[in-house]
Each structure stands twice: as C-alpha cells, then as structure tokens.
Amino acid sequence: MIKLKFFGLGGQGIVTAAKTLSEAVSIYEEEYAITVPSYGHERRGAPVNTSIIIDSKPVLLNCFVYEPDLVLVSDASFLTREIDIGAGISPNAVLVLNTEEETVARQFKKTFGFREVYYADATGIAVKNIKRGIPNSAMLGILAKTGIVKIESVTSAIKSAFGAKTGGTNADAAKEAYDAAKKI
C-alpha cells in the first residue's frame, strides 16, 4: 500500500491530478486506488490538498492520508506557508516538487526531512505545452519518475481523462516533465 498526499493551490488542478493518477494505476496497471479530496470553501489560489491510497488489492481504507509515503507539492510557496506539507511523513518519504531550482528542492528536503526530492519546472513545461500555467499534468510526469507509476500509464490516463481536445498536449507536458525531472 502506498499513501500519497498532493498539495497545491486552487486552480492548479490538484484534485484532477489525483483522479488521473487513480485512473493510471487502476486501469493501466491493474492496481486499486481511492482518492479522498479535502474540499474547502473553494476559491482560486487557496491551498488545497487531496489524499490518494494505492494498493495491489481493493483499498478498504476510506479516509484522509495522515502518514504519506509520497508528497506532491505543485507550488514552491508551500516552503513557507502555515500548512506543514511534511506533517506525518513516513521515514522514507519522497517529495515531488514544482521547481526548477535545485536550491529550492534542497530547502524542501532539509526543512521537511524527505529522503528524496524529484523536481522540475512543471509550470514552465505546462505553459510551453498547453499554453496555460496549470502544472497538474507535468506534476504527474515528475511523479512517474519516482517509479510508482509508469509514464505510459500516466500519459494514457491523461488522454482518457482530459479528452481529445487537451489530452494530447497535457500528455506531452507529462512526458516532458518526466524527461526533465531531476532527483536529489
């Protein structure tokens, strides 16, 4: 069982990213997943999070994730926000981060105590591929680099979830982020 927690800002497509990951592992990798979004009073720009649990057998647990094995953060401003994205992380927890700066990745690693950080400029890659700064698909590309899901499963799920109009460019963003992702 792998427990994940995604953090982002309203409008960055974090809930969609979680649903798409759920599809990637459930349909294209024959695993099981649940997503539990933590909805607030929705507004653009406000911090949001969502929980995902993946397992090789049907997932019984149906609650938020409190001890994540993997944390995805789609905005580097979480380094200094009141929300502690490192709360409850397991000792070997991995971070997937939206930043092109190694120094920022190192700051996150040190501040929250992650074992590894995978990072890339998801927003820049999104702007280039989908012409909008919505980093969710690119974030899933970086996530695939950690090895918990295949990049082919991610791009297939993106094409299915986003549909014909934007599926292709979003899948391109994921692939580019996968190729660009670095690890420290």
Next chain:
Amino acid sequence: MAQYKMLDGNGAAVQAVSMADVKVVAAYPITPQSPIAEKLSDMIARKTMDAQFIRVESEHSALSCALGAQLTGIRAATATASVGLALMHEICNAVSGMRIPMVMPVVNRALASPWSLWCDHQDSMAERDSGWLQFYCENVQEIFDLMLMAYKVAEHEKVLLPAMVCFDGFFLSHSMQKVLVPEQEEVREFVGPYQKKNFWLDPADPVFINDLISLEEFTEMKYQMMKGFEAAEKVFADAASEFESRFGRKLQMLEGYRTEDAETILVGMGSMTGTMKHFVNEQRKQGSKVGAVKVTCFRPFPAKQMKALTQNAGRIAVFDRSAGLGTMGGPLFHETLSAVGSHMIIKNYIGGLGGRDVSPATIRRMYEDILSAKTTSNVPVWIDAKEHPMEIREVLRYV
C-alpha cells in the same frame, strides 16, 4: 462483457440512472450532489440519454415532478443532499404513501445549522421514518450496485416502496475509483422494464390519487406499507442472489466481517465501514478477536440478522455519524440495541459529524473504550470531539 470505468460516487449514481431506462429527470443541484444533476441534464441535452429533464426551482418541486412523472407509468429520477432532502420531506412521505417505487441517490451531508458542506448522516437519518427503503454504500462500486438493487427491490410487487441510496458526501461522491460496469443489456435484464403496478395516471381514464382519506382507512394503508417493509427483507435476499449470479458480487443487508469468532464487534454504516474493516484486519494480525458489521440496509432494519451476527460477541461498539440529540444515542445505536438486547456490553459512539474524518485512529479510540467498558451505557461517547468542546465559539457564554 463488464468493463472497468473510472467513476466517482456521483458518476456511479449517474451511470446507474442512465442504464435503468429512466424517462424523466427532475433535479436541483446542491453540494455535493450537483454533479449528478449536471451530468444527467447534460446527457439528456446531448441525447446520449433518452429522457426528459425538467428544470425546477427547488428540491420540493424536483421530487414533486418526479412523483407526477413516475405516476404516468415510467421510471423517474431525482437526487439530492442535506437541506435539499429536508426540503423534500413533505413529498418524501407522499411518494412512499402513494407506493411509488422511485429510486433516489442521497449524497449524505450535514444538516444546517451550523452550515456545513460536508458529510454526516443527519440528512437521511431525519428521513428514516418517511417510508423509504434506505441503503448505505461502502465504496463507489457499491453505489452502482445498490442503485440497481434498489430498482429491483423497490419495484417488486410485494414491496412497492421508494428507495434512497445514501452515500457519503466527498468521501464517496468525489472519490474516483474503478467500477466494474456491466453491459447495458445485462443491466436491462436484471432491472427489467418498468411496470406500473399500483396507481397510475392516464388522461383517458382520470383518477384521483392521494385524496383525503377517512379515519376508516388511514391505519390500514399504513399497515400495508409496513407489510411492504416486511416483505423487503426476502425480496432483497432474492434480488441479491440473482445479482451475484449475474454480476459476481455479493450484496447483503448486513455484512458480517470476520465476526464468526469475534469477541468485540464494531457496527457502522457508509464509507467508514471500509476503514473499520481495515482496522479489524490490523487488529487480527495482533491476535485481537474483533469483527465488524456493515449496515447496508437501514430501512428495513434487519434486526434478526443483526442478532444472529452478534450473538456470540461480548462487546458491541456502534458508531453513529449523526448526533442523536436528546436521547440515549444515535439512530444506529437504538436499532442495534433493540435488535441484540443488552445481555452484552454495548455502547454508542458519535463521530464523523460535519465532515470530520473517521480515521483508523478514531476507530482505535472507540475500540479501546469498548474494551475497557464495564457495563452497557446509555450515554453516548463523542469519540472525536475536541478536548474543550464548550469553549468553541462560546455558544453558552451566558450560562
């Protein structure tokens, strides 16, 4: 052949409605049900669903329109949540009293006040005596499955009662999971064509339905409804075996999970029961003899089955996701206590209100409390309340 589809809870309810030959939809959007109303209206507008959508100004009108539509001899649908269901209260009783076997998804959300968008069971619990069957779902697959079961059971000539298929707001309504969806033809064969079996409206042969009834007959018509609930238990069991032979999944009014040799049994409803099962598995690894009972069917309440499942246990902990104010505990506790008697230690736990998460830690607190209980208690434990609840917002500042 059945295929996996990615659906959230609302999507699963829509999938079932759209495959069940529903001809009229009248729905009013309300969080967290809105995607159901939106998706159904979208499908009807795009003609991917052959039905008519009636735009209404409230839930009271939504259920009224669906009632009238179904009386013409077709399946009608609506869906709601929270205060929307409360606004339907009058018509809920009209639908059941007219013996209209309508199936309605209810996305469980707290009732105001205080205002909350999030899950608890107060909305459907407030309708538990409105003459509707009530099913509660553990996961997204169960939403789809119990919707189909609901049509089958509700429309049975011995039952003829409407059914609410209740599922937890956000924890299920917005949780994306893979769902095995059968072929349209397989669903049609299981659900069958709609058959008008009681009253119906025909412009060529007008009748008066739901007129003023004298004291000579009112009691008897309520008695007939009681017999419908009585029959529902066997009808459910028969429908469930047909469902299992067709689709391979077992549905039960009550599911005993590792209860055979359990000394302690946890009782719950809705999405929390998955977490309870997970907790049971973890405890079993350490040798604790604990099991769980998932209540899928709250109306009718399968009291005999509850007694049978729990008879060998020494301790029962009942988790209610509604407050049960002004009495000894929540509705599920009362039903369970009535069913099993008090020869064992049985206690009530209130929690998960207004969207508060029911985590394994919450279940653990309940489990530890019931293990240390000396006697049955008629005072519920508010298991996840904060340490100083009276200090929040100082409601009683003048006391």
